[in-house]
Amino acid sequence: MKIKSVTLHVISMPLKKPFVTHLQTVKEREGIIVEVQDTEGLCGLGEGVAFSTPWYTEETVKTSYHILKDVLIPLMNNKPFQHPEEIGKRFEAVRGNAMAKAALEMALWDLYARQQQKPLWKLIGGVREEILSGAVIGAGDTEEMVKQAEELVEEGYQRIKVKISPESDIQIVRELRAQFPALSLLADANSAYSLGDKAKLQALDEFHLEMIEQPLGIDDLVEHSILQKEIATPICLDESIVTPHDMKSAIHLNSCGVVNIKLGRVGGYTSALEIYHLCRQHHIRVWCGGMIEFGVSRAHNLALSTLEGFTIPGDISSSSNYWEEDIITSPIVVNNGVVKRLEGAGIGVELNRKRLSEVSLSKETFSSL
Incomplete structure (x- = not known):
């Protein structure tokens, strides 16, 4: 792959409504859009998903930018590569x-697929034509959260994820289950509990959460x-799984029954695919x-979710x-709880340059020649 340049766009956009967890309330979303251009003029796209402050992981937009600019781009340019x-x-x-790492590696995978004139999902072994879509309800009072759920269900979402904490769990889950007895419902705690809260977590078993x-x-x-030995509800690991080694350790310890694979959290496709195959091998x-x-x-995320085994509706x-x-x-659109895979080369979308310019905070291009 002959890379001509890498461009980093730092952007910021307000959310239509604040996203609330017990850790942070996000009103404005910063991020990094990565463009990798080859010598033929083709561009691959990636996105840095760190937040402005280190509430989800230790990374931030500023630290990611520094690592991309001063470490990863020079390391990529250090010697030739084919894949x-x-x-x-x-x-x-x-x-x-x-x-x-994921931001730059994702852009390279997209560029590679565009060079092959194939959808990225096909190159990674995807088979699913439709991706099941779920949605997330941020933390809030019970009435507000139920209203959010009603709106999402009316839009066709087949799975709802609700943010919980020791101060806000049983009541909201009970109300949601009463309102939607057949809905696929899961709870996301973002590490809010300890083993001392075992009784609270056991009490959630009766609601048959996913x-x-x-x-x-x-x-x-x-x-x-x-x-996991003390509760019937399957544990899903998120932040704990960053590398394939983490996944191997979780398998050895029987730490979970489900894994949430996020390209950004695990460093891109190379690591994500290894974690995926480990999970498949161990059911x-x-x-x-x-x-x-x-x-x-x-x-x-759509490309990744075309892989066999991604049968649980994702956060798409x-x-x-x-x-x-x-x-x-071409914005992503969910219809009746599903999204069609994108058939264009690479990830199947292009940048809206006008909108990108409107929300850009900075832009910097680095030559790779």
Whole structure:
């Protein structure tokens, strides 16, 4: 792959409504859009999904930008390569910074697929024509959360994820289950609980949740293994799974029954595909999580979700769920709870240059020649 340049766009857009968890309220979403151009003029797109502050992981937009500019782009340019997987492996020499790695590696995978004139989903082995879509309800009072759920169900979403914490769990889950007895419902704790809250988590079993996502510490595998033996509801690991080694450890410890695979959290496709295959080999269910993304990352999530085994509805809601106007020319649209895979080359979307310019905070291009 002969790379001519890499361009980093730092952008910011207000959400249509604040996204609330017990950790953070997000009103304005910053991010990094990565363009990788080859010597023939083709461009691949990636997205850095770190937040402005380190509430989800230790990475931020500023630290990701520094790592991309000063470490990863020079490392990519260090010697020739033929396939983006080589870069995924090359980046293993850099500790952490998974979201920065993913942003550049995703762009390279998109470019590689465009060079082959094939959809990216086909190159990674995808088969699913339709992707099941779920949506997320941010934390709030019970009445407000039920109203959000009603609106999402009316739009056709087949799975609702609700944010919970020890201060707000049983009541909202009970109300949602009463209102929607057949709905696929899962709870996301974002590490709000400890083993001392075991009784609270056991009390959620009666509501037949699809799963409880990341109830304990963000880097924990051992206590999740202990908890899984004490509750009937499957545990889904999110923040705890960053590398394939983490996945192997979780399998060995029986720490979970489900894994949420996020390209940004695990460092891109090379790592994500290895984690996916480990899960398939050990009968652990998988689904694709979201990060309040812009359209570029959302399109990459669609490509990943075409893989066999992604049968749980993912966090792939319509662009209009978050944004008045997205930064891609063809916004992602959910119809009756499903999204059609994108058939164009690469990730199947292009940048809306006018909208990108309107929301850009900065732009910097780095030569690779």
